[in-house]
Amino acid sequence: MDTAGRTAGKATRELRTIEVPRGLAGVVVTDTRLGDVRGREGFYHYRQYSAVELAEKRTFEDVWHLMLEGALPDAAQRAAFAARTAPRRRLPAEVAALLPAIAKATAEGSVFDGLRVVLPLIGASGGFRPLYDTAPDRRIEDAITVSAAVPTVLAALHRLRRGLTPVEPRDDLPYAANYLYMLNGAEPDPARARAVEQYLISTVDHGFNASTFTARVIASTGADLASAVVGALGALSGPLHGGAPSRALDTLDAIGSPDRADPWIRERVLAGERIMGFGHPVYRTEDPRSRMLRTIAEGFGGPLVELAVVVERRIIDILEELKPGRQLHTNVEYYAGVVMELAGLPRDMFTPTFAAARVVGWSANILEQAADSKIIRPSARYVGAPPPQPVPEI
Structure with a gap:
């Protein structure tokens, strides 16, 4: 086998031994100057600015x-x-x-x-x-x-x-x-x-x-x-x-008033249902976008905002009680829906x-x-029946 053949064979064997997480979670695919998300810190930036x-x-x-x-x-x-x-x-x-x-x-x-x-x-x-x-x-x-x-x-x-x-x-x-x-x-x-x-x-x-x-x-x-x-x-x-900020508002509509928050939340959590507007695949602390949007919403005030703040606190407390260690926090969808509703945007x-x-x-x-002429072309790990199998005759 010539040098090129040995190199190709070695590269193929190396590809087969690489352990890749599902969804490419944590895999770095390129360098960028545009920004980053630091999930454990609850921080993200555009270029060098928060x-x-x-x-x-x-x-x-x-x-x-x-x-x-x-x-x-x-x-x-x-x-x-x-x-x-x-x-x-x-x-x-x-x-x-x-x-x-x-x-x-x-x-x-x-x-x-x-x-x-x-x-x-x-x-x-x-x-x-x-x-x-x-x-x-x-x-x-x-x-x-x-x-x-x-x-x-x-x-x-x-x-x-x-x-x-x-x-x-x-x-x-x-x-x-x-x-x-x-x-x-x-x-x-x-x-x-x-x-x-x-x-x-x-x-x-x-x-x-x-x-x-x-x-x-x-x-x-x-x-x-x-x-x-x-x-x-x-x-x-x-x-x-893409999510759906309107679904977080649907949650607030379903609860209706602060006194109904606890039973509604407990029923959903115990049933294993997802509560929209909470949890994020990257952040392990409060989503900084949610924190900012909460401040904007509080600037408007009114019954919807008051309900949203109470429900947020109760959801976090009940999730911590019933799902200890999960660290589920409010994500951008929750207060985004409130802000856009107050700004007069249709939910759809x-x-x-x-x-x-x-x-x-x-x-x-x-x-x-x-600016980079290299095409993105990852590989997949084949897990089907071992080839080559004989092609059956009809």
Whole structure:
């Protein structure tokens, strides 16, 4: 056997002896400059900045600039970036004309279904080329086009599904305020717009979750940016990933009042049912996003917030009593649902709104992956019947 053959044989044997955890948990697949999640500390960051501190102190456009360009903008750069991104909110006329038919065709599903149809059309209309064949500057422009268009598409499809006329975007409104304006047809209250903006900032990126990894796998093939985002959307649509903040609100609706919390919670826990809004595959302490959103919700006040705070405490206490050592804490879904409800977002738009933020993080990951020409191509361990078996004759 020649040297190449011996090397290949050795590599094959090594692959067969590698122990890989289910779901690739903890496996490092690449290096990134975009951020990380430190689950045991309850901390995550975008580049070198705390994501929560960014949500508290900066605008969505600032964080968008940070993720794409690598630095937070100063005042002049902020204005220039807003002028660069706001006009991209308008859909190409040929794409906008198809929205009523797409809304009708996907009426039995989610607006996600329509969004996954529209984004490839935007890419084709905009002349998106494979990332492999596209210069870095053009890749960034494609990323801006997709990220700016997503809120417009979501709002338009939502309104069309309800027999309403889509609302044209406004260049003078910030990203979050414009999104609420397009959804509801009225300029939003500044406090509510800011609450949604902070939620959007807090969900831009969150490590190598399933949708981000999917986007990077597709980008590693050299496919166009819209295709990679559509793949990420497909991953996010799964109930084990995207979650559903509205389900946490359903829990509060079912409980109704603080005096009903204990019996309702105990019954579910003892029956082995999952309580939505609690537990996270990475965090072993309180989800920092939940902590921030609780503060925002408490700023609004009112019966819903009071109930949410009481129920949260009782769920944590009862879980600790009945499931000691599990360390189940509130995750982002719980107070995200409360904040979005108070901000006037329809419940069926909670998870799509999550996507309106995460598309910026996906795009940044796609751009980073596109700079590396190595295709992501892992191996699988074959566990079927030993080959080769004789092929039976008929």
